[in-house]
Amino acid sequence: MAKLFRAVIMGPPGSGKGTISERIAQSFGLARLSSGDFVRENIAANTDAGVLAKTYIERGLLVPDHVMTRLLLPRLEEMTRHSWLMDGFPRTLAQAKALNSTCDLDLVISLNIPYETLKERLSDRWIHPASGRVYNMGFNPPHVQGRDDISGEPLIQHDDDKPEALVARLRHYKDVAKPIIDLYKSKGILHTFSGTETDRIWPYINSLLSTKIPSTSQTDTQRIPMP
Numbered sequence: 327m328a329k330l331f332r333a334v335i336m337g338p339p340g341s342g343k344g345t346i347s348e349r350i351a352q353s354f355g356l357a358r359l360s361s362g363d364f365v366r367e368n369i370a371a372n373t374d375a376g377v378l379a380k381t382y383i384e385r386g387l388l389v390p391d392h393v394m395t396r397l398l399l400p401r402l403e404e405m406t407r408h409s410w411l412m413d414g415f416p417r418t419l420a421q422a423k424a425l426n427s428t429c430d431l432d433l434v435i436s437l438n439i440p441y442e443t444l445k446e447r448l449s450d451r452w453i454h455p456a457s458g459r460v461y462n463m464g465f466n467p468p469h470v471q472g473r474d475d476i477s478g479e480p481l482i483q484h485d486d487d488k489p490e491a492l493v494a495r496l497r498h499y500k501d502v503a504k505p506i507i508d509l510y511k512s513k514g515i516l517h518t519f520s521g522t523e524t525d526r527i528w529p530y531i532n533s534l535l536s537t538k539i540p541s542t543s544q545t546d547t548q549r550i551p552m553p
């Protein structure tokens with residue numbers, strides 16, 4: 327069996343984590359894991375952690391570390407035979423340390439995107455809440471305006487994607503991400519990509535991963551469902 331590969335993608339809101347994760351999953355056969363999807367699935371399934379998480383999300387807060395780790399780490403432990411890419415976790419140093427004690431990461435991708443670019447993208451971001459599919463009216467519009475391509479269901483916009491909420495979100499990201507980035511830098515696994523366009527960043531990520539994942543089985547591409 328090819329060596330397993332574990333990676334994390336980090337970046338401020340709107341930096342392209344979801345878009346790039348999708349490309350990586352498709353090109354390299356990694357399972358794509360999203361902490362936001364896990365949270366939403368747990369809320370939908372009414373699990374204890376989901377019920378607790380909902381009380382924070384409804385108030386626009388991050389879910390506390392102990393809830394996130396309780397939710398995610400058991401899932402990662404089940405994935406001993408999968409290569410994966412995680413989007414949205416860790417978001418705090420405590421989460422990074424908890425992840426560290428569960429598995430050895432091979433690589434961390436950090437996206438460094440200018441503020442003006444983030445603002446433009448997020449004001450144009452529409453989401454299909456059930457699947458997490460993301461659209462941008464300029465970059466990747468849905469086939470039918472306001473409707474998800476696969477299900478035909480309505481798309482929504484998050485309140486916290488509005489410009490007035492964005493400054494605070496970005497400041498918060500910078501504060502909490504810095505120690506995590508420093509940690510991964512010191513481990514020698516951090517790779518930072520800067521730019522204003524995903525299509526221009528992607529070839530660099532693609533060629534880096536081509537050197538790191540020479541022969542993963544291409545059969546694992548999937549969004550992992552809840553048990």
Ligand SMILES: Nc1ncnc2c1ncn2[C@@H]1O[C@H](COP(=O)(O)OP(=O)(O)OP(=O)(O)O)[C@@H](O)[C@H]1O
Nearest residue numbers: 338339340361362365383387388389394414415417
């Ligand atoms: N690692 C985490 N730690 C704490 N809360 C989390 C974490 N991941 C997700 N959440 C909670 O779930 C919500 C949805 O997460 P998700 O990553 O889908 O969206 P987001 O916060 O809008 O991120 P982005 O804009 O960067 O895509 C978050 O706003 C937060 O409340």
Ligand SMILES: Nc1nc2c(ncn2[C@H]2C[C@H](O)[C@@H](COP(=O)(O)OP(=O)(O)O)O2)c(=O)[nH]1
Nearest residue numbers: 340341342343344345447451461462465523524
């Ligand atoms: N105009 C433009 N929009 C882009 C580009 N890359 C991604 N987008 C869009 C897709 C989304 O609507 C929005 C944010 O991207 P995302 O992948 O959801 O980011 P993230 O919040 O998961 O980090 O920006 C890009 O390169 N140009």
